[in-house]
Amino acid sequence: MTVAAERTRLSDVAQRAGVSLATASKALNGTGRMTTETRQRVQHAASELGFRPNTHARALIAQRSFTVGLLTNDSYGRFSMPVMSGVSEALVSKGVSVFMCGVENDPELGRIHLDAMLDKQVDGIIATGKRGDRQLPAELAELPIPVVYAFSKGPDDAVTLMPDDAQGAREATEWLRRSGRRRLAHVTGPEGFAAAEVRAAAFREIAGPDAPVLFGDWSEAWGHEAAARLWDGGNGPDGIFCGNDQIARGIIDALRERGVDVPGAVGVIGFDNWGVVVRATRPPMTSVDMNLAELGRQAGRLILALSSGEDVAPGIRHLPCSLVVRESCGGAGPDRMTA
Amino acid sequence: MTVAAERTRLSDVAQRAGVSLATASKALNGTGRMTTETRQRVQHAASELGFRPNTHARALIAQRSFTVGLLTNDSYGRFSMPVMSGVSEALVSKGVSVFMCGVENDPELGRIHLDAMLDKQVDGIIATGKRGDRQLPAELAELPIPVVYAFSKGPDDAVTLMPDDAQGAREATEWLRRSGRRRLAHVTGPEGFAAAEVRAAAFREIAGPDAPVLFGDWSEAWGHEAAARLWDGGNGPDGIFCGNDQIARGIIDALRERGVDVPGAVGVIGFDNWGVVVRATRPPMTSVDMNLAELGRQAGRLILALSSGEDVAPGIRHLPCSLVVRESCGGAGPDRMTA
Numbered sequence: 001m002t003v004a005a006e007r008t009r010l011s012d013v014a015q016r017a018g019v020s021l022a023t024a025s026k027a028l029n030g031t032g033r034m035t036t037e038t039r040q041r042v043q044h045a046a047s048e049l050g051f052r053p054n055t056h057a058r059a060l061i062a063q064r065s066f067t068v069g070l071l072t073n074d075s076y077g078r079f080s081m082p083v084m085s086g087v088s089e090a091l092v093s094k095g096v097s098v099f100m101c102g103v104e105n106d107p108e109l110g111r112i113h114l115d116a117m118l119d120k121q122v123d124g125i126i127a128t129g130k131r132g133d134r135q136l137p138a139e140l141a142e143l144p145i146p147v148v149y150a151f152s153k154g155p156d157d158a159v160t161l162m163p164d165d166a167q168g169a170r171e172a173t174e175w176l177r178r179s180g181r182r183r184l185a186h187v188t189g190p191e192g193f194a195a196a197e198v199r200a201a202a203f204r205e206i207a208g209p210d211a212p213v214l215f216g217d218w219s220e221a222w223g224h225e226a227a228a229r230l231w232d233g234g235n236g237p238d239g240i241f242c243g244n245d246q247i248a249r250g251i252i253d254a255l256r257e258r259g260v261d262v263p264g265a266v267g268v269i270g271f272d273n274w275g276v277v278v279r280a281t282r283p284p285m286t287s288v289d290m291n292l293a294e295l296g297r298q299a300g301r302l303i304l305a306l307s308s309g310e311d312v313a314p315g316i317r318h319l320p321c322s323l324v325v326r327e328s329c330g331g332a333g334p335d336r337m338t339a
Numbered sequence: 340m341t342v343a344a345e346r347t348r349l350s351d352v353a354q355r356a357g358v359s360l361a362t363a364s365k366a367l368n369g370t371g372r373m374t375t376e377t378r379q380r381v382q383h384a385a386s387e388l389g390f391r392p393n394t395h396a397r398a399l400i401a402q403r404s405f406t407v408g409l410l411t412n413d414s415y416g417r418f419s420m421p422v423m424s425g426v427s428e429a430l431v432s433k434g435v436s437v438f439m440c441g442v443e444n445d446p447e448l449g450r451i452h453l454d455a456m457l458d459k460q461v462d463g464i465i466a467t468g469k470r471g472d473r474q475l476p477a478e479l480a481e482l483p484i485p486v487v488y489a490f491s492k493g494p495d496d497a498v499t500l501m502p503d504d505a506q507g508a509r510e511a512t513e514w515l516r517r518s519g520r521r522r523l524a525h526v527t528g529p530e531g532f533a534a535a536e537v538r539a540a541a542f543r544e545i546a547g548p549d550a551p552v553l554f555g556d557w558s559e560a561w562g563h564e565a566a567a568r569l570w571d572g573g574n575g576p577d578g579i580f581c582g583n584d585q586i587a588r589g590i591i592d593a594l595r596e597r598g599v600d601v602p603g604a605v606g607v608i609g610f611d612n613w614g615v616v617v618r619a620t621r622p623p624m625t626s627v628d629m630n631l632a633e634l635g636r637q638a639g640r641l642i643l644a645l646s647s648g649e650d651v652a653p654g655i656r657h658l659p660c661s662l663v664v665r666e667s668c669g670g671a672g673p674d675r676m677t678a
Binding site: 009010011020021022023025026029066067069075076077078080081084085088092095097098099100101102104109111112113114115116117118119120139141142143144219220221246249250253276277280 | 348349350359360361362364365368405406408414415416417419420423424427431434436437438439440441443448450451452453454455456457458459478480481482483558559560585588589592615616619
């Protein structure tokens with residue numbers, strides 16, 4: 001794919017000839033209405049730049065097509081849109097485009113769309129999704145082109161990128177400790193969801209084996225219920241690390257309604273750093289960011305390397321998460337307001 | 340594109356031969372390791388089904404590629420993911436795949452990705468975005484393939500699909516009236532945003548020219564501020580139609596904190612019917628749904644029609660919105676709980 005950088009595109013021809021993309025295309029296809037002078041100017045620009053107008057004929061020779069396919073089953077886009085934007089950022093400077101295709105959880109859709117991508121001779125495929133412990137419903141093993149798994153489960157011998165859930169959870173829990181919180185609790189999604197279990201185990205490493213861990217679902221409603229369980233019949237914890245932002249928002253709202261001050265009496269940290277949730281929470285929420293755009297950038301670079309025939313060691317690469325500090329748990333301790 | 344339905348795909352060959360897609364691909368390309376028997380079985384299946392293994396050679400003959408490109412600048416995916424899923428739903432039964440490509444607000448990205456789509460000989464392009472009164476940063480006029488605009492502004496002579504904001508706003512306001520609300524207000528996003536202005540004008544048609552309309556931004560924080568403005572110094576309205584769900588959520592939270600019962604004393608309706616917001620609001624929110632998946636389905640059908648050479652009248656088609664009734668404004672009047 002190193003060829004991509006030097007490749008002449010139709011738009012280069014259009015620019016050189018000072019015409020629109022549409023005009024350039026028509027001029028070279030011998031269609032459309034334009035002056036002979038314009039058509040000749042475009043043909044001249046094409047020949048100066050070494051542009052081959054018939055891309056299919058060129059692809060037959062070069063066997064390259066300079067496109068990466070992104071398959072996803074995240075129909076909400078929460079996880080896949082940042083991954084796509086990262087992949088695009090890494091590849092666009094090489095003249096490589098990223099096309100995303102939604103396969104939902106339907107093997108028939110997976111088959112049809114994968115078929116279309118192979119048919120278009122994409123140079124590689126990045127599989128992404130909405131959780132790292134599930135495979136996409138698509139037959140990706142042993143394809144004739146490179147495949148990278150990014151926030152989606154791949155076979156053991158695949159190149160896979162995952163956020164480092166354990167490190168992110170440890171940083172959040174340590175941050176609670178460093179801000180003087182001593183009675184810590186963790187409220188998270190369902191057991192059996194790998195991200196929930198890994199984050200819970202990492203929380204216990206720091207908070208101790210007796211610190212309460214409450215499994216539930218990924219909703220605000222569960223945050224309300226968990227707050228009730230933790231506070232009914234006594235003082236609750238003074239620091240809560242949550243498995244996602246929606247649970248944390250539910251807890252923060254529930255505490256406000258109980259008259260428990262966040263962050264004064266309790267520090268709360270979410271996970272995902274989802275803009276629409278963390279910024280609207282009162283106070284704005286400290287949260288762990290999985291850096292999915294960076295994960296996408298690295299997936300893009302790995303696909304480039306694999307396409308160029310470079311050796312890339314198989315296995316799972318864990319990329320670090322970042323703690324984004326806001327008011328719901330600043331650096332200061334209990335009973336002190338934070339910036 | 341009617342040809343698409345009858346087309347033989349690599350996966351048909353794989354299925355007929357009882358092998359994986361990867362094996363079928365390698366067998367026909369003469370690569371990979373497999374028994375001679377397997378390779379022959381695949382080649383036999385391909386010849387029985389009339390499959391031409393070299394898709395580029397075939398495309399040279401057929402000039403068709405059975406793919407629609409979806410260009411978007413909605414990097415959050417809130418609007419484009421439902422559009423993509425609708426387009427895909429309409430086209431997949433015809434064997435046509437949809438590839439989405441993010442151009443953000445960058446004309447350079449628009450140029451590169453459009454170029455890649457033309458290079459791949461997509462059969463049509465659907466332009467979509469995050470608001471209907473802005474064009475994508477891509478030169479889409481006079482392309483040699485059909486273009487449909489869906490929730491994005493196109494030129495006057497283009498085929499454009501838009502949600503019927505005015506009808507959606509009228510339905511919401513009439514619903515407030517029918518549930519017995521008499522003092523109505525509208526709280527919405529910025530002036531100069533076409534959707535905000537159209538919805539506000541439609542609200543005034545029903546609620547009367549003196550009903551208060553508050554322009555602000557699209558955030559929960561603005562909902563809180565608007566509630567303060569409406570209630571400070573007197574009784575507020577008994578029915579509020581909001582320009583989006585986040586504003587409505589801010590207002591509902593603010594009213595709870597003031598001890599004003601929703602829906603008992605005030606009915607509140609949002610706009611967008613965004614699952615993550617409407618379901619988490621207490622009580623769950625009545626909201627206007629723009630039916631973006633249906634908009635995507637119709638865009639897919641129009642692209643098919645245009646590709647087949649059918650006449651499609653240019654202009655803007657407005658598709659109806661639906662009111663989705665939940666507890667924040669049920670059918671019952673003030674002071675009566677609703678289901």
